[in-house]
Amino acid sequence: xxxxxxxxxxxxxxxxxxxxxxxxxxxxxxxxxxxxxxxxxxxxxxxxxxxxxxxxxxxxxxxxxxxxxxxxxxxxxxxxxxxxxxxxxxxxxxxxxxxxxxxxxxxxxxxxxxxxxxxxxxxxxxxxxxxxxxxxxxxxxxxxxxxxxxxxxxxxxxxxxxxxxx
Amino acid sequence: xxxxxxxxxxxxxxxxxxxxxxxxxxxxxxxxxxxxxxxxxxxxxxxxxxxxxxxxxxxxxxxxxxxxxxxxxxxxxxxxxxxxxxxxxxxxxxxxxxxxxxxxxxxxxxxxxxxxxxxxxxxxxxxxxxxxxxxxxxxxxxxxxxxxxxxxxxxxxxxxxxxxxxxxxxxxxxxxxxxxxxxxxxxxxxxxxxxxxxxxxxxxxxxxxxxxxxxxxxxxxxxxxxxxxxxxxxxxxxxxxxxxxxxxxxxxxxxxxxxxxxxxxxxxxxxxxxxxxxxxxxxxxxxxxxxxxxxxxxxxxxxxxxxxxxxxxxxxxxxxxxxxxxxxxxxxxxxxxxxxxxxxxxxxxxxxxxxxxxxxxxxxxxxxxxxxxxxxxxxxxxxxxxxxxxxxxxxxxxxxxxxxxxxxxxxxxxxxxxxxxxxxxxxxxxxxxxxxxxxxxxxxxxxx
Amino acid sequence: xxxxxxxxxxxxxxxxxxxxxxxxxxxxxxxxxxxxxxxxxxxxxxxxxxxxxxxxxxxxxxxxxxxxxxxxxxxxxxxxxxxxxxxxxxxxxxxxxxxxxxxxxxxxxxxxxxxxxxxxxxxxxxxxxxxxxxxxxxxxxxxxxxxxxxxxxxxxxxxxxxxxxxxxxxxxxxxxxxxxxxxxxxxxxxxx
Numbered sequence: 046x047x048x049x050x051x052x053x054x055x056x057x058x059x060x061x062x063x064x065x066x067x068x069x070x071x072x073x074x075x076x077x078x079x080x081x082x083x084x085x086x087x088x089x090x091x092x093x094x095x096x097x098x099x100x101x102x103x104x105x106x107x108x109x110x111x112x113x114x115x116x117x118x119x120x121x122x123x124x125x126x127x128x129x130x131x132x133x134x135x136x137x138x139x140x141x142x143x144x145x146x147x148x149x150x151x152x153x154x155x156x157x158x159x160x161x162x163x164x165x166x167x168x169x170x171x172x173x174x175x176x177x178x179x180x181x182x183x184x185x186x187x188x189x190x191x192x193x194x195x196x197x198x199x200x201x202x203x204x205x206x207x208x209x210x211x
Numbered sequence: 212x213x214x215x216x217x218x219x220x221x222x223x224x225x226x227x228x229x230x231x232x233x234x235x236x237x238x239x240x241x242x243x244x245x246x247x248x249x250x251x252x253x254x255x256x257x258x259x260x261x262x263x264x265x266x267x268x269x270x271x272x273x274x275x276x277x278x279x280x281x282x283x284x285x286x287x288x289x290x291x292x293x294x295x296x297x298x299x300x301x302x303x304x305x306x307x308x309x310x311x312x313x314x315x316x317x318x319x320x321x322x323x324x325x326x327x328x329x330x331x332x333x334x335x336x337x338x339x340x341x342x343x344x345x346x347x348x349x350x351x352x353x354x355x356x357x358x359x360x361x362x363x364x365x366x367x368x369x370x371x372x373x374x375x376x377x378x379x380x381x382x383x384x385x386x387x388x389x390x391x392x393x394x395x396x397x398x399x400x401x402x403x404x405x406x407x408x409x410x411x412x413x414x415x416x417x418x419x420x421x422x423x424x425x426x427x428x429x430x431x432x433x434x435x436x437x438x439x440x441x442x443x444x445x446x447x448x449x450x451x452x453x454x455x456x457x458x459x460x461x462x463x464x465x466x467x468x469x470x471x472x473x474x475x476x477x478x479x480x481x482x483x484x485x486x487x488x489x490x491x492x493x494x495x496x497x498x499x500x501x502x503x504x505x506x507x508x509x510x511x512x513x514x515x516x517x518x519x520x521x522x523x524x525x526x527x528x529x530x531x532x533x534x535x536x537x538x539x540x541x542x543x544x545x546x547x548x549x550x551x552x553x554x555x556x557x558x559x560x561x562x563x564x565x566x567x568x569x570x571x572x573x574x575x576x577x578x579x580x581x582x583x584x585x586x587x588x589x590x591x592x593x594x595x596x597x598x599x600x601x602x603x604x605x606x607x608x609x610x611x612x613x614x615x616x617x618x619x620x621x622x623x624x625x626x627x628x629x630x631x632x633x634x635x636x637x638x639x640x641x642x643x644x645x646x647x648x649x650x651x652x653x654x655x656x657x658x659x
Numbered sequence: 660x661x662x663x664x665x666x667x668x669x670x671x672x673x674x675x676x677x678x679x680x681x682x683x684x685x686x687x688x689x690x691x692x693x694x695x696x697x698x699x700x701x702x703x704x705x706x707x708x709x710x711x712x713x714x715x716x717x718x719x720x721x722x723x724x725x726x727x728x729x730x731x732x733x734x735x736x737x738x739x740x741x742x743x744x745x746x747x748x749x750x751x752x753x754x755x756x757x758x759x760x761x762x763x764x765x766x767x768x769x770x771x772x773x774x775x776x777x778x779x780x781x782x783x784x785x786x787x788x789x790x791x792x793x794x795x796x797x798x799x800x801x802x803x804x805x806x807x808x809x810x811x812x813x814x815x816x817x818x819x820x821x822x823x824x825x826x827x828x829x830x831x832x833x834x835x836x837x838x839x840x841x842x843x844x845x846x847x848x849x850x851x
Contacts, residue, residue: 074232076239076261077655078286081330081367085356088349103234119845120826121239121260124231126847150279153264153840154833155825163848174367259824266809267833267840302684429712429770432798445770589726590753592684593766593777595715604716606764610725610756621716621766629801658824 059192065109065135066188067097072108074128077115079142082174091177096184105131110187113164116144117157129164135194137167139187141180146171224252229643231260237334237647238654240628242635249639254632261654269618273584274300274374277618282368284620285656287330288323288599290316290359293372296618298453299594299605300374304587306557311549312376313454314496318389319371320454320596321485321492322359325396326352327599327651328436328478335475335648336407339416344403351399354392361388374585375558376551379542386493393486400482408476417471421634421646424469431633432626435601436477437650441469447597458495461488471649497549557585584613600624600651624650624657662687665774668708673699678781683753688777690757696780697790703767703776704795711767711776714792717802719763719782719810724836725756760784761812765792782812791817809834 073083087093087101094100102108105128117125129138140160143149146169148158160166167190170183229242239260245253265284269277281296282289294316301308333348356366361382363369371378407413423433425441438445446463448456464480466473519525542551547561555574564571577583587609595604601623608617627650634646662682669689670677676695681688691699703711759781767776780789791814792799803814804823811832814820822829828846831838843850 077263078283078367081286084330084334084349085353085366088353089346090350090353116261116263118260118262119843120262121231122848123846124260128232151263151268153267154838154843155262155264157845157848176366259822259826262824264833264840271840305684427797430797432714432796432802434713443770450770450773588753589755590683591686591688593686593716593775602715604766606716606718606766608720612726616725617720619716619718621718625801625805626798629798633797 062192062194066191069096069098069110069184069188069191070100070102070108071098071110071112072103072105072128072132073101073112073114074125075114076117076121077142077144079114079144079174082172082177082180083112083114083141086177086180091181093181093184096181096188098184105129106133108132109136111136111138111164112141113138113145113160114141116142116149116151117160118155119157120155122157122163125160126163137187137191138164139168139170139183140166141170141183142175143171143173149173222247227640234338238652238657240652240654240657242631242643244635244640244643246640249641251635251638251640251643254635256628256631258628259658262658263655265620265659266618269615271614273613274587274615275585277615278370278372279368281620282370283655284622284659285327285598285600285603285624285653286367287653288320288327289367289369290319290323290371291596291598291603293370294320294454295594295596295598295603296605296607297372297374298596299592299607300585300587301552302594303590303592303607303609304374304554304557304585306375306552306554308376308552309497309549310455311380311497312551314492315377315381315550316372317454317456317459318381318489318492318496319359319362319377321489322355324599325482325485326355328482329355331599331648331651332403332475332478335645336403336413338644338648339413341407341410341413344406347399347403351396354395358385358389358392361385373551373558375554376542378550380546380550389489389493393489397483397486400479404479408479414472416642417475417645417649418468419470420638420642421471421474421649422469423630423634427630427633428469431630433601433623433630434626435598435623436474436481437601437627439464440466440474440477442467447595447602451595453594453596455492459488459491461491471645474649586611586613595621598623598656600627600653600656603656620656620659622656622659624652628652628657661685665776669699669703669776672702672706672708679754681754686777687775688779690762690779690781693780693782693789696778697792699778700765700792700795709769709776710771711769713768713770714765714796714798714802715768715775716766717763717792717799717806719761719806719812719834721761721810721834721836722756723760723784757781761787761810763789763806763812787812788815789813790815793817808832811835 075083085091087099111129111132113125140146144151145160148156157163168183168187170179172179225246227244227246229244231239231241241257243255244251265280268280277296278293281292284292329348329352333345337345359369360366362385363371423441425443428438428441429443434445442465444463444465449463461484464477466477542559542561544561544563551558559578560571560574565575578585589609589611591608593604593606595602602621603623604621606619606621607615610616631650635643662685665687666680666682666689670680673695676691676699678690678692680690703709761782763780763782765778767778782789789812791803793816801823803817804820806812807814807820808822808824809832825833826846829844
């Protein structure tokens, strides 16, 4: 889209990126303990509204960032995939908490070992649960990514997950 | 309900799936409702979306390794789960912990109970539209979490209990900070009370909805504030006292009608009683770490001691004792007698012994390395504690090895959720929101 | 009454039903025969001597690996073979694991008399079936579904015995000792 390096087009792309990153409509898909730290981040002490991300939309059709907060079990995984498919482009996914990044210490028959096995993830926020400062750091990284996406014109690909021997 | 002129209209029932991902659901649970207009005619509840295999995982790690898993059961009041599990294993071992440790456990459990009720009422009120109340209650919860962080080192998943005691003693200045935090919490409770209890909208939505009779509640095995809202006075702390609850003076609030408003009032009053209990415990707690040996030197912060040693100033630090933050330190010789059961086969030795002599090192090794560890005798034990939602029981079966054979959690949420259809049928669709809010479903405890 | 007198009272009421009893760590425990579970439970609930109106918990234990070397721990250890170290001695020892593979464990509570009772029913592997307590307590419904889901023990007379914590497509019963911890059966995604 920005193949022609015109001055006004670049500025327009930057402006769109700026607008998109400071008006995040998040869908907090809260399942477990990380939800408590998510609530703490969203409330007055560690306010997330000052980053422009303070308005959760509880419907995937109206949201653009999917925060997957908390452990995803195999029973829940198809539901999560369907929710992700229901979201409209542009959309981003944040894996909040170590259970969504890699499965955490629940290495058993019931848990999905990392949601990047079923969804493409943009930002990983590890922690069990992550402190609100970590969450805000992850949010800022997500905002940088959103900004870059518009400057370069294509979506930075999520890093491929390395193959671990089972 | 149907007037004369609508009698010849054909009606059909609608199946509405309040799905696993829904804003009004506090966790992930699926309620399939059959609606006749706005009335719920039938409903079925489907759980299991957060099943993480707690019981299976606890068979793969040793007795103290189960502690982080118990934190994540009822994750809004993790200290109560920790203490319940520790006391169940201590019951099967047959050991008792010192008094100060009991008081510490009681204080931390009651702080956890307050955070649980704050979250429950806050989230419930938010769903009815009272967003300010939610923000106030989370603010109060932050004060309490800062307090917990001061003692245990973490805000939410603390793993503070150990089999045979607690991890470390209360830090310096805890009592002062605790009293301040409780004062702030009292103020917040007063404000929220003023915003909600006589609020016409809140009372209209909460009273009369989600009614259950006392016989039904008992038949479904419901305990805790839910049961007390129906009028049955059952509190594990009063009826089967454990730790030092029999020495504390507190009332148990009991409701009358069994609807959502009574449960809300019971929870608010329970928070005030918890604050009262903590203040009494702070007053009565046996004195803190006492000197096991007279000190030869002064106390010096650990980091400063390392710096001095690196610069070669041995003379200055000779005879001094290093002092580290208790959240990092663990049990040193001064605190050890007051926070740990006097049983070297169960609790780690004080750090001076671990690093100082070979017997302490071997003791530490025997308790920590894989293949070794706490070995309760063969047997089984069930220990109930009063969780924030009701009777939380741990049933532990030991086979004499270092891994637990079976750890079963009797979760109070499970019983309440099994009665959810009874609460919802006959009500309107909009009543699902306050009812579900007052049920206080915690996914980690429900599905384990 | 304390644990011993409670066991005595139950034994006097149901002499043939009770196979064995003990009060380890002051928890009154009785092992009953499968056929007499339902009349015993009914009497426990309604008889004024017991008044056990609460069914607190209903679970099961799989005793097939009792005392054997444990399954691979979370981190496969270096396999240091250790003698069982000195255990903490108990006053009265536990009678030992039961002879059958499964034991279905019920915990009852009587609020007016403030007493608790644990009832165990031994279930063999070949015919894992027990009577359901759903006619007496509403709590039994979901608790029995969970035992079916996790252990595979059927309950006669249960209105709707289906899985509760796992999904319907799951095969096997996870809490049995022969089900490996990490064996996944994902609905979508890789088996990792």
